[in-house]
Amino acid sequence: MRALVVEDDPHVRDVIVRALVTGGYDVVAVASGTEGDARAADGGFDVAVVDWNVPELSGIDVVARMREAKDDTPVLMLTARDAVDDRVTGLDAGADDYLVKPFHVGELLARVRSIVRRKGTQSAARFVEAALMLDTQARAVSVAGREVALTAREYALLEYLVRNAGIALSREDIEERVWGGAFASSSNVLEVMIGRLRRKLGAKTSPAIETVRGHGYRFRRAAADGS
Numbered sequence: 001m002r003a004l005v006v007e008d009d010p011h012v013r014d015v016i017v018r019a020l021v022t023g024g025y026d027v028v029a030v031a032s033g034t035e036g037d038a039r040a041a042d043g044g045f046d047v048a049v050v051d052w053n054v055p056e057l058s059g060i061d062v063v064a065r066m067r068e069a070k071d072d073t074p075v076l077m078l079t080a081r082d083a084v085d086d087r088v089t090g091l092d093a094g095a096d097d098y099l100v101k102p103f104h105v106g107e108l109l110a111r112v113r114s115i116v117r118r119k120g121t122q123s124a125a126r127f128v129e130a131a132l133m134l135d136t137q138a139r140a141v142s143v144a145g146r147e148v149a150l151t152a153r154e155y156a157l158l159e160y161l162v163r164n165a166g167i168a169l170s171r172e173d174i175e176e177r178v179w180g181g182a183f184a185s186s187s188n189v190l191e192v193m194i195g196r197l198r199r200k201l202g203a204k205t206s207p208a209i210e211t212v213r214g215h216g217y218r219f220r221r222a223a224a225d226g227s
Contacts, residue, residue, distance in 0.1 A: 001166045003112075004048040005029040006036030006062060007078065008055055012101070016049055019105045023112070024167040024218065033057025040066050045073050047116050049108075052079035052090065060093045067094035074115035078103070113173070117163060127162045129221060132201065134162050148200050153178065157193055161209060161219040170216040 003025040007013040010031075017027045025046075030036050034056040040048065048066075052059040063075050077095035090098050096115040099108060127134045131144040139155055141148045150158065156178050161169065171190060179189075194217060198209055210218045 001046045001116075002026045002028070002044055004036065004039055004045045004050075004073075006031075006033065006048070006050040006054055006059060008032060008051065008053075012051075012078075015105065016108065019109055020049070020112070022168070023109050031055075033059060033062050036062045037065055040071060040073070041069065043071070047112055048073050048075045049112065050075055050077055050095070052077060052081065060090065063090075063095050064093045074112075074118070076108070076111055076115060110173075113164065113167065113169075127165075129162065129165060129219075132162075134159060143201055150197075150200065154193060154197055154200070158197055161217065165219045166221050168212040168215055168218045172216075174216060 001024060003020045005013060005016050005020070005027055007016060007029070008031045013029055013031065017029050020027050028039055028045075030039055031054070033054045036048075036050060036054065036059075037057055039045075040062065048063075050059040050062055054062075059077060059079070063077065066073065066075070075095045075097075077090040077093075077098050078101060079090065079098070080101045096118070097111050099111055126136065133142050134140075136159060141150055141155065141158065157174070160174065160177050175190060194209060194211075201209075208220050210220050212218050
């Protein structure tokens, strides 16, 4: 997963970059709208975090030019402006979400995950990682051509992990996504289900469902270990 950050304040830029790297992203960070526009035009990004007030070319202009070029990369707009009209302007320019400074890093990551997830839900129907194939239209899973039978809840859990491959997902995020409000977070249901998935997919299957100690789980991309 690759992220583009367009932010001229070095301190804020460093905070954003560190947060995204922790979230599993490879990050390209630039300090001006002109640089952001050029890097966006190169393509290959899964998400962009763009500050409104960057020099040379505003964040609004960067996003508008992306949309004019038919670039549908999810964009989170950052700004100190919190008036409703300003939010409307940002969204109308093509931003997917809007976050007012100062912000909490946890909220930044949550909003990034949300817009990336929405984009994935809208566009991707089939995911292939090494020997594993997940078809979201048929709700089918196979490993090396062997069909894997999953319960509805196991499938929902695997799909959420695969759609966010490379990102460390917290227990809370996973529980909310897969079980909604009907979940007792103090239970070990999630751990049990992760164990079932690992057994069904096979211990030698790459990529793997990794435990992120003290946080949650991550679906590791095949490229992460060179396979």
